[in-house]
Amino acid sequence: MAETHSLQDIRQQATVAAKVFIQRDYTSGTMCQFQTKFPTELETRIDKQQFEETVRTLNNLYAEAEKLGGHSYLEGCLACLTAYTIFLCMETHYEKVLKKIAKYIQEQNDKIYAPRGLLLTDPIERGLRVIEITIFEDRSTGSGR
Amino acid sequence: MHLGVSESMREREYSQISTRSSTPMESPHQKRVLRKKWQAFPGQNKFYCDGRIMMARQTGVFYLTLVLILVTSGLFFAFDCPFLASALSPAIPAVGGVLFVFVMGTLLRTSFSDPGVLPRATPDEAADLERQIDVANGSSSGGFRPPPRTKEVLINGQTVKLKYCFTCKIFRPPRASHCSLCDNCVERFDHHCPWVGNCVGRRNYRFFYMFILSLSFLTIFIFAFVITHVILRSQSSGFLTALKDSPASVLEVVVCFFSVWSIVGLSGFHTYLISSNQTTNEDIKGSWSSKRGKDNYNPYSYGNIFTNCCAALCSPLPPSLIDRRGFIQPDTPQPAPPTNGITMYGATQSQSHMAAATPLLQSEPVMMSDEPSLPGRTSLGAACASLPLGQPTPPTSTPSLSCDADLLPLQGNHVEGQHHFLTPEEAPSPPGMLHCGSPMGQGHPHGHAPGHGVPFYSPASQDSLHEDSVRGLVKLSSV
Numbered sequence: 001m002a003e004t005h006s007l008q009d010i011r012q013q014a015t016v017a018a019k020v021f022i023q024r025d026y027t028s029g030t031m032c033q034f035q036t037k038f039p040t041e042l043e044t045r046i047d048k049q050q051f052e053e054t055v056r057t058l059n060n061l062y063a064e065a066e067k068l069g070g071h072s073y074l075e076g077c078l079a080c081l082t083a084y085t086i087f088l089c090m091e092t093h094y095e096k097v098l099k100k101i102a103k104y105i106q107e108q109n110d111k112i113y114a115p116r117g118l119l120l121t122d123p124i125e126r127g128l129r130v131i132e133i134t135i136f137e138d139r140s141t142g143s144g145r
Numbered sequence: 146m147h148l149g150v151s152e153s154m155r156e157r158e159y160s161q162i163s164t165r166s167s168t169p170m171e172s173p174h175q176k177r178v179l180r181k182k183w184q185a186f187p188g189q190n191k192f193y194c195d196g197r198i199m200m201a202r203q204t205g206v207f208y209l210t211l212v213l214i215l216v217t218s219g220l221f222f223a224f225d226c227p228f229l230a231s232a233l234s235p236a237i238p239a240v241g242g243v244l245f246v247f248v249m250g251t252l253l254r255t256s257f258s259d260p261g262v263l264p265r266a267t268p269d270e271a272a273d274l275e276r277q278i279d280v281a282n283g284s285s286s287g288g289f290r291p292p293p294r295t296k297e298v299l300i301n302g303q304t305v306k307l308k309y310c311f312t313c314k315i316f317r318p319p320r321a322s323h324c325s326l327c328d329n330c331v332e333r334f335d336h337h338c339p340w341v342g343n344c345v346g347r348r349n350y351r352f353f354y355m356f357i358l359s360l361s362f363l364t365i366f367i368f369a370f371v372i373t374h375v376i377l378r379s380q381s382s383g384f385l386t387a388l389k390d391s392p393a394s395v396l397e398v399v400v401c402f403f404s405v406w407s408i409v410g411l412s413g414f415h416t417y418l419i420s421s422n423q424t425t426n427e428d429i430k431g432s433w434s435s436k437r438g439k440d441n442y443n444p445y446s447y448g449n450i451f452t453n454c455c456a457a458l459c460s461p462l463p464p465s466l467i468d469r470r471g472f473i474q475p476d477t478p479q480p481a482p483p484t485n486g487i488t489m490y491g492a493t494q495s496q497s498h499m500a501a502a503t504p505l506l507q508s509e510p511v512m513m514s515d516e517p518s519l520p521g522r523t524s525l526g527a528a529c530a531s532l533p534l535g536q537p538t539p540p541t542s543t544p545s546l547s548c549d550a551d552l553l554p555l556q557g558n559h560v561e562g563q564h565h566f567l568t569p570e571e572a573p574s575p576p577g578m579l580h581c582g583s584p585m586g587q588g589h590p591h592g593h594a595p596g597h598g599v600p601f602y603s604p605a606s607q608d609s610l611h612e613d614s615v616r617g618l619v620k621l622s623s624v
Contacts, residue, residue, distance in 0.1 A: 026298045076459030083250040094461045127264035127466040
């Protein structure tokens, strides 16, 4: 919690130097996947491996959310039989995975990205179009402008 | 800068400045009640129940659908069921009841849910995309046409073109299309259905299919049992007396008879679409038809019918991407409205006001006063007018790019081109639009009823008109 607090301080006090957008990768169809290409703006800030690992994990999580399998068929049939009223009390599989993703991004921000002056925005807040990475100005507190 | 000032003073001053600069609009807006996001939604949708219900702007036909179903079913339960329950079996009203509940449930679910609307790009995203497009095109200045904004992707070995949506400022994902009636990009866009008063897309396609399937069963059920009722009655008291005793039956038979052909035909058509994993939009345009090329195939199909059906009906239901009931944060930049091509950081809510939702339509009179009738020219004029008026590009340059005949889709559905820039009030009402005779004339094999002419709106083709017509203009944003 203390780390989140400092994250908000960074947001308030630091100015945004740039924003990088990781676009969607449509080569496997309409499934939600993001491009793992390392953007040049982040070269000075973060390790390429680290970044790719983050994006790959996100891609795997989204693939899990949209996976067609026994579990999703069962949920679909059950929902149909109950005239979809079952979703009033139960979360869909997709929503459960989205929560997992939100937690993962929060964790990545706290551990890896915030200390480097970067901030990942959850793609769901951008309509699953992009992963927005905000690059904050590299400046230590206390120095005047 | 701050000579002779102690470090702590400097820090305090600095932090004061930073607070002010980061939230410039805070003081005038502090007293304002936080609005919900649906109130500032840029599309042409209507919201009810505090954002829980989302429908298209024109809902007249939806009420007609509701009335037809309720009245016919009501008459059936009131007049035919008592006789049938006693003469044949009480299971008949029971089954009828279950079917009726299922039909209503799926209809309401289709009409009220978000079809899979893609939220518009934030100003930063739009600016970033613009930069990338300019870099890709090699920034050319007005005089010669820059290439249209498309991106090619290889999906399962098939080349698919992704188009840039000028309204939403995004590259549309594959299978997404922009609905001109709702003014939104919708994922896996099937068609805009006025009968349910909403678009049919990724999130409500299964409900739509369940609706038409159960409605087919209900219609056939009612038709069959009303006929049975009349026959049974006429066996004891003669045909005319039977009709006099239950006059409602005549109405029910008439309604059901005419509905059966269209609804059952539509169900059959959509069953075919589901089994081949196509959307109505793709089928009409023949995107994956072998007539386009020998190697043309549907990259989204899973290969077998069973998997395709399961994928369409039982796949995980994605959540709504537009947060309708969330509160608008005062310092969040809202997506820049299309009229204001300048993407501003921290655009205020007033700019994203819904007045910007129909920029193309409202600014029409500005440019095309002398060419109202030609579809191509209309779209050009309106498209030009949508751009910021500060643009130095001369309006006269655009008509020279006009009406490339290949702008209009080859399948002769130029009917859509005509109403591309009609206001939403005008678009559904002319009866000619709903019938859409010409595309039908292509011998569509699935018995598509004339009444359900809506699939032929094909908004994607209209957008190609639009984007080609804007080719003469260099940049949307001056950033």
